[in-house]
Amino acid sequence: MNAIETRELRKVYGSRAVVDGLTLTVPEGEVFGFLGPNGAGKSTTVKMLLGLVLPTAGEVQVLGGRPADPQVRARLGFLPEQFRFQTWMTAEEFLTFHGRLAGLKAAELRARIPQVLETVGLGGRGRETLGGYSKGMLQRAGLAGAILAHPRLVFLDEPTSALDPIGRVEVREIIERLRAEGVAVFLNSHLLSEVEQVCDRVAFVKQGRVLEQGSMRDLMGGVLPVDLRVNRLPDGLLDTLRGLGEVRRVDTNPATHVDLEVWVAQASAIPALARAVFTAGAELHALTPRRPDLETMFLDLIEDTPEAARAPRPEVARA
Numbered sequence: 440m441n442a443i444e445t446r447e448l449r450k451v452y453g454s455r456a457v458v459d460g461l462t463l464t465v466p467e468g469e470v471f472g473f474l475g476p477n478g479a480g481k482s483t484t485v486k487m488l489l490g491l492v493l494p495t496a497g498e499v500q501v502l503g504g505r506p507a508d509p510q511v512r513a514r515l516g517f518l519p520e521q522f523r524f525q526t527w528m529t530a531e532e533f534l535t536f537h538g539r540l541a542g543l544k545a546a547e548l549r550a551r552i553p554q555v556l557e558t559v560g561l562g563g564r565g566r567e568t569l570g571g572y573s574k575g576m577l578q579r580a581g582l583a584g585a586i587l588a589h590p591r592l593v594f595l596d597e598p599t600s601a602l603d604p605i606g607r608v609e610v611r612e613i614i615e616r617l618r619a620e621g622v623a624v625f626l627n628s629h630l631l632s633e634v635e636q637v638c639d640r641v642a643f644v645k646q647g648r649v650l651e652q653g654s655m656r657d658l659m660g661g662v663l664p665v666d667l668r669v670n671r672l673p674d675g676l677l678d679t680l681r682g683l684g685e686v687r688r689v690d691t692n693p694a695t696h697v698d699l700e701v702w703v704a705q706a707s708a709i710p711a712l713a714r715a716v717f718t719a720g721a722e723l724h725a726l727t728p729r730r731p732d733l734e735t736m737f738l739d740l741i742e743d744t745p746e747a748a749r750a751p752r753p754e755v756a757r758a
């Protein structure tokens with residue numbers, strides 16, 4: 440069973456399709472990154488997956504059932520981006536309230552609440568009212584609520600937006616623990632380095648459509664970016680490098696050296712780059728293979744999308 444399956448999911452507000460034929464599959468136990476620029480339709484998609492917004496068209500299955508089914512919902516965890524909690528409740532009362540809604544018994548909650556508070560770094564703070572919590576503590580409390588009832592699928596919408604660097608690492612560890620327990624995590628985040636470190640697969644969305652989805656390696660199509668620094672650019676060197684890979688950048692601005700970025704198909708092509716520099720009579724000052732980074736992919740994808748696809752498409756034009 441897949442944790443999430445959507446087919447041609449669509450949401451129209453007024454005359455505009457904000458989610459437009461979105462097809463996704465997230466297997467159980469996978470950490471899935473859902474990325475896209477502001478207004479791409481990410482939150483609307485999450486709301487449809489949670490049964491909070493009704494799709495205009497298309498199919499959505501979550502944990503094998505309908506998101507609105509209470510039995511399915513009891514196995515979902517959700518940390519919204521705009522978390523607001525009852526300020527007069529203590530964290531323990533807040534978690535008890537959410538736990539009861541998810542069907543946990545009083546005895547289970549007595550054991551579970553201190554555990555989750557400890558997990559999110561709020562051990563010993565459960566008796567304080569949420570009104571006295573800092574923003575980061577509130578986000579941690581929200582995360583505790585999302586994982587409290589042993590969900591099989593957790594939605595985390597910008598889960599570290601209020602957290603300090605230590606908190607961010609802790610959230611990453613929590614996500615990794617969830618994966619190890621077979622829990623699927625659907626992660627929305629603009630912090631691409633964070634997504635890169637924790638996600639098994641990612642999807643890039645823009646204007647409600649998936650531009651690409653796959654593992655980092657799939658998305659890069661097996662390409663390996665290599666940074667080169669040479670003392671000068673003798674005649675012919677660029678042509679030789681172009682024969683070995685795609686020359687993405689040449690920076691001749693620095694007075695003392697030239698920086699290049701070459702994308703090769705595989706690591707076995709790296710020695711040939713060094714040989715090319717040597718044979719051309721230049722000095723090689725640095726040769727650094729780089730892990731593909733999401734930020735580059737993100738910018739490339741968003742920029743590569745033709746201008747025509749950027750304008751909002753009115754619903755009537757599609758009919």
Ligand SMILES: Nc1ncnc2c1ncn2[C@@H]1O[C@H](COP(=O)(O)OP(=O)(O)OP(=O)(O)O)[C@@H](O)[C@H]1O
Binds near residue numbers: 452477479480
């Ligand atoms: N209830 C609504 N009524 C009308 N338009 C809406 C509604 N909710 C969202 N939209 C529009 O749908 C588009 C997508 O919004 P959504 O919040 O899903 O984007 P997002 O990808 O989550 O953005 P961000 O990264 O900024 O949070 C936006 O243009 C937004 O204005």
